[in-house]
Amino acid sequence: DVKVTQSSRYLVKRTGEKVFLECVQDMDHENMFWYRQDPGLGLRLIYFSYDVKMKEKGDIPEGYSVSREKKERFSLILESASTNQTSMYLCASSLEGPSYEQYFGPGTRLTVT
C-alpha cells in the first residue's frame, strides 16, 4: 500500500519561530510537492522537487524554503513563522510525468500564534 507520511498532524508555533514540516514517501517517487490548503482557496502549490537536491518554486513560495537531501524525504521550512502562515499543509508525491496521480499525506494543521 502506497504511503505518504507527514511528521505531525497538528502543530502550534509562535510568531518568529523556525518551523520544519517533514514528509516521507515509500514509493520511490521522483516528484514531491508541498501545498497549503485554505478554505475557499483550494490547494496552492508552494514548492515542488523533481529529484534529489532539485526544486522549483510553485505559486506561493514567499516565506518558505524546502530541502530534499534524500529521494524519500521532502522538508518544508518556514524561516520565521507568521500568523498568515496558519494553514493546512499537504505533502504529495508522484512518478515522473504529468499524467501520473499524486499521492497525498494526511496533512499538518499549523497554527502560528
Added chain:
Amino acid sequence: AQSVTQLDSQVPVFEEAPVELRCNYSSSVSVYLFWYVQYPNQGLQLLLKYLSGSTLVESINGFEAEFNKSQTSFHLRKPSVHISDTAEYFCAVSLRGGSNYKLTFGKGTLLTVNP
C-alpha cells in the same frame, strides 16, 4: 497559464438523489484532467482521471466524469449518492507534454449528503 473553475462551492443533496459537480478549465495547450476527493480529516485521493480515449471515465464507487473539449469541461456526476459520499471534491489539470509536473486545482466543492 492554465486555470480551473469549480462553479459551486457547496452542494447539499439528499441521500439517493443524483448530483453533478461542475468543473471548467482554461488552457492554451492540451491537458490531463483529474478529480480528487478529500474526506473529513484526510488528505486528498484520486477519484478518477482522463488521459485519452473514451471521454467518459468512471470510478470504482459509482462516480463518472465526461471530458467535453468544446466546452472545456469535466463535470463529475453520480446517479444516486450515499451519506458516505460527503466530502470535498477538487478538479485539477496538468499540461500534456510539459516538463512542469504541477497540478492546478480548483477551489473545491463541498458535497454534503443529508439523510
